[in-house]
Amino acid sequence: AAAQRAADTRDADGDGVYCESLPCPCSKKAGGNGGGGSGGGNSGASPQGCVRPQGVQSIGFSATKYPNIFRHFARAVKAGWPRVLRINRPGADARRDRLLENVFTRSGFDRDEYPPAVGRGRGKGLTRGANPTGWMASVQYVPSSENRSHGSVLGIKLRRFCNGTAFRYVFY
Known part of the structure; x- marks a missing residue:
């Protein structure tokens, strides 16, 4: 749903990376860990509102x-x-x-x-x-x-x- 709302694919901060605020479970940069279900990225913190x-x-x-x-x-x-x-x-x-x-x-x-x-x-x-x-x-x-x-x-x-x-x- 978030990706659909971002249909215009703006680069909000001008760094050349589009839709970077959207969650991506495959990308370490976006807070994922590349799989395995840890889901908290590198910090290992519990998700907000868990x-x-x-x-x-x-x-x-x-x-x-x-x-x-x-x-x-x-x-x-x-x-x-x-x-x-x-x-x-x-x-x-x-x-x-x-x-x-x-x-x-x-x-x-x-x-x-x-x-x-x-x-x-x-x-x-x-x-x-x-x-x-x-x-x-x-x-x-x-x-x-x-x-x-x-x-x-x-x-x-x-x-x-x-x-x-x-x-x-x-x-x-």
């Missing part, structure tokens, strides 16, 4: 649309990773970088993490590894399109919640 509801929030995903993510989640939980996670935006990029630094890339595949970087570092079972705290997680290769779609949806679904909110994946 909510922290009581209890564990169920974040739903289609097992049909994300079959490889679902299998990775099930294997990771079976291996002892917790089902209940806590939003922890600060340091998510550093946790992801540390985890993946020795996991080689493969053409057509992304390295999926469970728990995701935004869900590690605080809470029971989520502080494995130091420098930064909570960098350890399960990693599995999944098709890039599936992982990026899932990461985008995760970010959208977590956006309204404050840091510290408990959540869990639910596949339907």
